Amino acid sequence: MTAVGEEAPTFSLPDTDGTQQQAGGTPATVVVFTCNHCPYALAWHQRLLAVARDYAPRGVRTLAINPNDAERYPRDSAEAMRERVQSGDFDGVPYLRDDSQQVARAYDAKTTPDVFVLDAEGVVRYRGAPDADHDDPSQNAVWLRDALDAVLAGRDPQPAETTPVGCSIKWKGA
Amino acid sequence: MRVELLYWDGCPSHPKALADLREAMRAEGLDQSSIEVRRIETDAQAQLERFPGSPTIRVDGADVAPTPGEPFALTCRVYHRRDGRISPTPDPADLRDVLRSTPADTRGANR
Numbered sequence: 001m002t003a004v005g006e007e008a009p010t011f012s013l014p015d016t017d018g019t020q021q022q023a024g025g026t027p028a029t030v031v032v033f034t035c036n037h038c039p040y041a042l043a044w045h046q047r048l049l050a051v052a053r054d055y056a057p058r059g060v061r062t063l064a065i066n067p068n069d070a071e072r073y074p075r076d077s078a079e080a081m082r083e084r085v086q087s088g089d090f091d092g093v094p095y096l097r098d099d100s101q102q103v104a105r106a107y108d109a110k111t112t113p114d115v116f117v118l119d120a121e122g123v124v125r126y127r128g129a130p131d132a133d134h135d136d137p138s139q140n141a142v143w144l145r146d147a148l149d150a151v152l153a154g155r156d157p158q159p160a161e162t163t164p165v166g167c168s169i170k171w172k173g174a
Numbered sequence: 175m176r177v178e179l180l181y182w183d184g185c186p187s188h189p190k191a192l193a194d195l196r197e198a199m200r201a202e203g204l205d206q207s208s209i210e211v212r213r214i215e216t217d218a219q220a221q222l223e224r225f226p227g228s229p230t231i232r233v234d235g236a237d238v239a240p241t242p243g244e245p246f247a248l249t250c251r252v253y254h255r256r257d258g259r260i261s262p263t264p265d266p267a268d269l270r271d272v273l274r275s276t277p278a279d280t281r282g283a284n285r
Contacts, residue, residue: 037252038250039187039250039260039262040250042260043260043261072247134262135261137259167184167250168184
């Protein structure tokens with residue numbers, strides 16, 4: 001389990017091209033657990049991509065991780081992930097497969113989406129929802145943006161934690 | 175008129191769906207207390223109830239946003255609002271339209 005203020009678990013996961021990806025090496029990293037089939041993840045998706053696009057010039061790296069059991073939820077299969085990436089639906093954000101679900105468990109991820117902001121030292125500085133309402137695009141992922149602004153300025157995000165909202169992660173054997 | 179709301183606990187959307195449904199029924203002058211709310215808990219139950227995901231709302235057995243060919247499973251449904259946004263719940267305007275278009279003889283039982 002990972003709490004705000006603690007060092008985030010390290011990981012190395014394959015993206016849809018099979019390239020292993022890791023967090024770190026940047027002033028801040030956004031790790032977002034997400035998936036293909038959840039309406040909450042889809043509703044927030046463009047807002048999260050906009051954050052990735054807007055903060056990349058400031059050295060922020062965004063990694064999307066799909067941890068869902070693809071056997072019971074075929075829409076979350078590696079092939080379906082690849083199709084979304086190839087269709088341009090991730091706009092350059094690596095989309096990683098957590099097939100063992102170990103990374104999601106190590107992060108204690110609850111839902112899709114569930115967003116974590118790590119600082120340059122790999123410490124979790126924000127965890128929760130992108131903003132207060134999946135149904136309101138004007139919210140513009142403001143909680144995530146504020147957290148990144150704080151981390152990049154060397155301040156503590158306020159709030160540092162919000163309740164993640166979305167579909168439960170589909171654990172194997174559940 | 176028979177109005178059902180089927181849901182699965184893995185999606186947090188059913189309270190909003192129920193609230194939207196109640197509001198749509200109120201707006202159409204229908205009895206909100208007649209809504210049948212049922213929880214789907216297993217894959218077998220999802221198959222039996224022909225449940226394509228949570229939430230599912232049916233009026234006289236017809237899905238308010240039919241998705242032909244969708245498998246029956248414990249999952250969250252993806253709806254599209256009229257403005258194109260993706261949503262976990264049906265567009266309230268769609269709910270009202272379905273309720274309004276239901277034949278008067280079956281609506282009468284809900285007044």
